Amino acid sequence: MNQRVKAAVTVGSGHVEIQEFDMPTLGKGAAICKILMAGVCGTDKHTYSGETVQYKGTPDEFSIPFPIIQGHELAMEIVAIDEEGAQNLSFDGDYLKVGDRVTICPDVVCGKCWFCKNMPSYPWCEKAQFHYGHNRSTTFDKKLYGGFSQYMYIEPGARLYKIPDGLPNDLACFTEVMCVTYTLEKAREFSSFDLEGFNFGDTVVIQGSGPLGIAHIAMARMLGAGKIIA
Template identity: 40%
Template structure:
């Protein structure tokens, strides 16, 4: 229902640490665009980094303030103008529940024309991150009553039999496609293979999703490392075989040596969200081990790395994970559907706030007494 006086309430990041509730005009639709009525949006580690003022992220492009955050989204199509297709080319209709992937690639740059992952795009747009709210139609993030969808967006139909709250899991679950790549690229002695030991450094939400995926892929010893007893207890519910409650490098290394008989871990997934985590991850792997760097989407600061002892001597393999894997959205939805009665998915959501209470939501998400924090209209 359109109307000149109709307003859309949204949370807007205007500066470091400054979130405000603003009203935007409900937009008219351009051709082949749509409007999604938001149901839930997650608070991601990237959102927290942006809130803290780390505005230079992947590609060196600064976040254009003001911006409406929120890229882990699920909602119901409210309006369509023209033809709207899902990622597999199936037509979508008003009333369909969908998960929109955050990135939109241009299709014209070198990366796009050479079949690189869509987040390689040199001029990609990113819902909830690098599309500012300063210009019409404004509402390009999920911390809002409505989300405006532009041509080129990747939409995934979400099953009606699944709790829509779990739709916010699909984007971070798609990032775990890096574990599939680690398996594809492994040799007979290199990880990731069934039975390999896997350590998750930082078991917040993104770390927990990697722990879940590694467990389903047949990891052997599955080690959750986090200073939060609350978060590691949830990791145990999802299959962690060993727990290390610490953020001290030496204490973590000592515990890993005990768990692995001084051998080291086959694979470390760094989801710590702090630059120092990468150095710790390199110290934990065995000779010939692998590190997946997932947690540093924002550019915070430099750290010291010894390329001889930490990389060359260990014959280490390092894979940087620059974003979600667009090919993993529907598989992630299927994974969720098939395990909905087998895994305690509801334990991942620790808190759910109205966007009117965004400051409480953000403070909660920044604490170690939370896991996945959702916001809703």
Template identity: 40%
Template structure:
């Protein structure tokens, strides 16, 4: 039995390849992919930006060929040993799951101190820095099956939550920055408090998720900027109070409009999701 997958052989080249159905070892899991997203990271890899985690103690280079795809929803098909999800729920064959994109070692200094995954000295990333050249090959979601390594974090998808919502789990995880800011608000007037004004710069997929999270956490006003009126309209539908197109307004006009909305004080929290230097200089 073969398994089909989309392989990024090198920057600029994708091909459909066939791989052998893997033997699942103790502690691992095999899942059948039902949906896999296309992340900006996948686009950057295709464009040739192959050096990642620059400035890290352990920078990485993409080990082509790879099977992209780290925003995944899947169904468990093989599980030789018992697994529990991140919340401690027992898992079974047939359960729908979201597999976390990154596998931290849990042993290095940064893992032991509770730092985020990207500090880990030995992190591996599905669809990104695990090569498809060596068995079991299937380390990305753009395939019929994904081989889940021991130590991976897996989240059981609640009944009734459709796949096209669950696949947004990895993107919504990025919005943890707002949750962290919320934690600081327990002390005086620090952090992000109920009714605060949040400005999201850039409302593509990640930015829209921050708009959604800001509303979930009780923001008073949500301001959005972008180059695309289509994206800004979507941001408005998800709760943005003021939407400004940076291609149709000057910097001074945007400052004045935001000042009007915030009684001259400006936003309380700014989230940069545009990915361009102009957003912060």
């Protein structure tokens, strides 16, 4: 692909510029995706506002490496992929091809530590590789590692998920947001024990009704809650 790519680059807190980059060359086991729609996470807002330390107090703590392309709540279309990427980039084992719509887990984990093998959620990975839209600067290798861009480069080890045909892009962008509501699913699991978790029809209290609070309200309804208090 011999073309230039435009991206909104956060060059520092409170400062965003539109910059152009060369379209990267496709590497082994990788893919290049066209961004169809990108959501704005609270984390993106915090970074722009000057709160630039993430995962503070954990082994994965890091500071935002400006300049950076932010954005990780995404609906994308694959425009280039090699055979190895087609076979391995889908978390669900789907064979991926050009034209497929996909979304992504923004966190690329090691897949080898105890936590990766025993707890399938990313926050506990001891050797996280990187986080799309968070800690790969535009000075790094393929440069396009965030969704506030026309295209994004997908590294081997990333986890892509095919978007169902009936799901529009503006809703597919909420995939990563709704993943945060897994805490409700864990609470639901505890209903196998007396007086723990919640059962069908139970009252659920959600503190805060901002974007993530609203997502939890939606998930509580989907899981069968009765009265929902926010």
